[in-house]
Amino acid sequence: MIAMQEEINQFEISEIWKLVPRPSNQCVIGIGWVFRNKMDENGIIVINKARLVAQGFNQEECIDYEETFALVARLEAIRMLLALAYFKDFVLY
Numbered sequence: 689m690i691a692m693q694e695e696i697n698q699f700e701i702s703e704i705w706k707l708v709p710r711p712s713n714q715c716v717i718g719i720g721w722v723f724r725n726k727m728d729e730n731g732i733i734v735i736n737k738a739r740l741v742a743q744g745f746n747q748e749e750c751i752d753y754e755e756t757f758a759l760v761a762r763l764e765a766i767r768m769l770l771a772l773a774y775f776k777d778f779v780l781y
Contacts, residue, residue, distance in 0.1 A: 691738035692721060699740070718743040 699705055710716060722739045773780050 691723070691736040692740075695738050695740055 719740055719742055722741055724737045724739075725733045726735045726737055728734050770780075772778070
């Protein structure tokens with residue numbers, strides 16, 4: 689419950705969404721929670737994470753959404769980008 693409340697608080701702080709009246713001619717897209725336990729190297733649960741996600745199988749592109757984004761960048765992706773930029777002599781700003 690604490691992880692779910694923290695996720696909702698982050699939405700409010702980031703102003704990601706706003707509550708609007710439901711249009712009478714539109715279907716509502718369902719949501720669901722995805723839970724994950726983060727563990728340390730010994731396998732002991734350190735933190736519980738919760739993510740609120742839309743049920744994607746009900747969405748239609750250009751009707752329900754126009755763009756997608758990743759909430760966080762993975763450290764491995766950043767390392768690969770920096771290695772490729774160094775190898776190809778790219779300039780990153």
